[in-house]
Each structure stands twice: as structure tokens, then as C-alpha cells.
Amino acid sequence: MPLINIKNLTFGYDGSDTMLFDNISVGIDSSWRLALAGRNGRGKTTFFKLLRGELPYSGTITGVPETVTFPCEDLPDVPEWRVKKELNLLGVDPDIMWRPMETLSGGERTKLMLAHLFAQDGIYPLIDEPTNHLDRHGRETIARYLASKDGFILISHDRDFLDICTDHTLVITRTGVELTQAVFSTWWDNNEARQAGEQARNDQLKKEMSSIDAAMKKNAQWSRKAESDKSRNNSKVSENHLRRVYEASRAAKLMSLSKNLEQRNERKLEEKKSLLRDVEKTEKLKIEGTVHHNRTPVRLNDVTLLRWGEPVAEHISLTVEAGKKISLQGPNGCGKSTLFKFLAGRGEEEGITVEGDAYLAPGLKISYLSQDTSSLKGTLYDACAERGADRTQFSTILVKMGFTKEMLYRDSSCLSLGQKKCVMTALSLCEKADLYIWDEPLNYIDVYLRREIERLVKNSEITMLFVEHDSAFAREVADYEFVFE
Ligand SMILES: Nc1ncnc2c1ncn2[C@@H]1O[C@H](COP(=O)(O)OP(=O)(O)OP(=O)(O)O)[C@@H](O)[C@H]1O
Ligand SMILES: [Mg+2]
Secondary structure, X not given: OOEEEEEEEEEOOOOOOXXXXXXXXXXXXXXXXXXXXXXXXXXXXXXXXXHOXXXXXXXXXXXXXXXXXXXXXXXXXXXXXXHHHHHHHOOOOHHHHHOOHHHOOHHHHHHHHHHHHHOOOOOEEEEEOOOOOOOHHHHHHHHHHHHOOXXXXXXXOOHHHHHHHOOEEEEEOOOOEEEEOOOHHHHHHHHHHHXXXXXXXXXXXXXXXXXXXXXXXXXXXXXXXXXXXXXXXXXXXXXXXXXXXXXXXXXXXXXXXXXXXXHHXXXXXXXXXXXHOOOOOOOOOOOOOOOOOOOOOEEEEEEEEEEOOEEEEEEEEEXXXXXXXXXXXXXXXXXXXXXXXXXXXXXXXXXXXXXXXXXXXXXXOXXXXXXXXXXXXXXXXXXXXXXXXXXXXXXXXXXXXXXXXXXXHOEHHXXXXXXXXXXXXXXXXXXXXXXXXXXXXXXXXXXXXXXXXXXXXXXXXXXXXXXXXXXXXXXXXXOEEEEOO
């Protein structure tokens, strides 16, 4: 069976203070349906680039078949009938082949790209996060489609999705990679159990570490005292010679004993510190919204939403109650993001207007988290300044999200997709708003952070209107929902 063999792979980006891969070795059978998972910024997308030989590395990678990637800039040239066949399997009208890319919805675009990928023979697809922007139905269709294929690597943060369409799992962890011959959930459950054990052990270690630390301090006191006794005694001319010799040798012995002890304790501490490393942690985030005095700050009654004068959605009725979290649901392309842009006052540039009875409380402070991250420009501090956010608060949030200080000075083009989304989220968390409008906040965000954002929104006294296709989030967080037909 075709085996991709990775030996002693070591790689870190130039100018970055972290090594993404440090001497890793792993074998991958290219007929597996392999899930590639791991937290934001761990190097999943980079791993694809390394497999494709697009970046210089040390170590060896052999046996990689010819690869194709998703997403791709240009559609590969493949016989039409083959693409048609794949589109049929994906349950989408093959006529989309003839439509200009920019007129296709996110879901249609994804399906068209996948159809072109799998219409080729003898190639090895490297698929990077295909589910973002897809509604629930779209995710299920693509999951079933991929489950019927052989041999690919798939990156995703969607646990249910991975479980349906993969059979092996490779996880990039804090310290290396872990390969499991099972679906992601199996790895996750085992890992949770292991982490719980590790946490308990770590708590124990911390206790031991502090008692070693106390012992070291005591030791230092002890030897200092012996040393000062020695010098005091030396200065007493009245003491007899023998006693002085005895005291001096006792002090020397104590000194060397204490040095040994100290070295041993330091070694122990280092050992224990390194054991502490492998636990994944998520720091608690904060949000401080204000609750508007108007009990219903947004009221839409049978409103029509238009783009450049063309109706996008009709008969929209929706009420936002202060202090509630409201989930807006509906299939791809039904106008959810268009409505959000209008409410957030961003409609003008895209010709978005409304007709009908639309009320927004005057002076309502809105914080808008857009679906895409393309507006991020310059360094992270530039983005922070442009938004007028507090620099300290902004960097504190990002560090909690796992960013290093050095990354804050980097250009945002060097960030992973998930990291870009983290920056946008951090900017919104810095704002004190009456209403948070969040458009698919969890796209590209890793499972750990998803849970923390879920906890945060759920337990905060804020008003939020959101679209999120991750059903667990909507279920946990929403006080009520509106469905767009
Ligand atoms: N061109 C670059 N120059 C410097 N650093 C980079 C560059 N591209 C990515 N990085 C950094 O390398 C790390 C890994 O990035 P990568 O895109 O591989 O992560 P990922 O695992 O795919 O994350 P995500 O889940 O967010 O997509 C990140 O910390 C990122 O900021
Ligand atoms: Mg990535």
C-alpha cells in the first residue's frame, strides 16, 4: 500500500519564535480517509504545504502521491462528464458548472471545487476546512460524499463531520503528532480521559513542586546560617583552635550537602515542569456589554431586504429583546449576512437597503463580527488601533487565546485562518456594546476555544444576535430563535 513516510521532520517559519514540528516521524497510508486535527495555529495548513514541498524543512518526506488541494484558486481542467457525475453525487444541479464563480453561494462553490478534485484519477486530495460557511444540510451532504471516497487528508474542527467521513486521525498536539486508527471522537474521548488523569497528576506534581521549593528555601537558610556561624566563630579570638577547625569542617560539609540537595531539587523541578506541558488549557475570556434601556431595541415587521434595489429576502419579522441571545437560522444564501450588515450600518457599500417597518433604537451601540476575515490588514496592533480598541485588553485576550507576544507585531497575512478569526473576535470582545451581532463566529475556531466562547456568551448579561451553523452552540446559547425561510 502506498505509504507516505515522514522522518525527523523539523520546521518553523522564519522569524517566528516557535517550532511547529520538532523532529516528528509518522507513516501515513494514502488509502486512508485521514482526519488532520489540532488547535488553531498548530500547523495543519503548514503540514499540507510541507507534503507538497512548498516549504523548506529538515528531515525526509517520501512517497507522497500527486496532490491536489481544497480550496483552490483555479479549477483543474477535467472532462466535463466526470465533473457532472460528481456534482450529481453531491446532489447539486450540474448547471452550476457554467455559472461565474462569484455568483455561486459558498456551498455551491465548495461542491464545485470538490467535484473537480474527485473527477481526477490517481490524485491525492488535501482538503482544508471545507465546512465553513456551509449550512447544516450542506455539511451532511458533503460528509456523506467524502465518506464514499478513498484516500485523502481532511482538516476540520467539526467533530461530527470528521466522524462521518474519516477512518483514521492524525492530531498535531503541543508536543508532536498522534496517530489513531479510529475516528476523531474516539481520539477526543481517550484524550479527555488522559488529560483528566494528567491534570490530577499535575495537581499532585504542583504540590510536590511547592514542597520541594520550600525545602530548597529552608536548605538555603540552613547553609547560610552555618556559613555565618563559621565566620562569627572565626572572628572570636578567644575560641580554641580545635573548635574552630571542627566548626569550619562542619560548615563545609553542610555547604556541599546543601549544594547537592539544591541541584537534585532543581533537577526534580525541571522534570516535573516538563511533565506539566502536555495539558491543553483554555483561559477564561470576558465580555462586558451594556443592556439598552429600550426593552426591544430592534424591531423588524414584514421588512423586505434589497441589494442594489433587487429583493434579497422578504417578509422578515424579528424582534431583539434586550439581554437576550437570539439565533438566526436559515439555509445558505437566504440573506442572513445581508441583514446583519444592514443592522450594523455596513449596508451602504454593498447597496443594501430595506423597505417596510424597521426600527432601530437611536444611539444603539452595535459590535459587529463579520463572517469573513478579509478586512484584516497590517499588524495586529494596526487592526486594534483602527478599531479604537484598548491595546492592553486586546493583547490580553489574544494571549489567552494562545497567541505569543511576538505574534502581535506580525502582519496579519502570516496568521492561520483560525488565528485571524480569533483577532476579529477579540476586537468585538473589547467593545462595550448594547448589541453584539456575530456572523458565524465559530468558523475556523478550534474545539477548545469554541467551548470557551460558548461558555462566555451563555453566562454573560449581553444582547446578541447571531448566525452559527454549529448546532451545539445555537442550542446551548440561544434564548430564542428566528428562522429565515
Ligand atoms: N507565512 C508565514 N510566516 C510566518 N508564520 C506563519 C506563516 N504562515 C503561518 N504562520 C504561523 O504558523 C503557525 C501555523 O499556521 P497554520 O496555518 O499551519 O495553522 P493551522 O493549524 O492550519 O491553524 P488553523 O486551525 O487556524 O487553520 C501559526 O502560528 C501561524 O501564525
Ligand atoms: Mg489552517
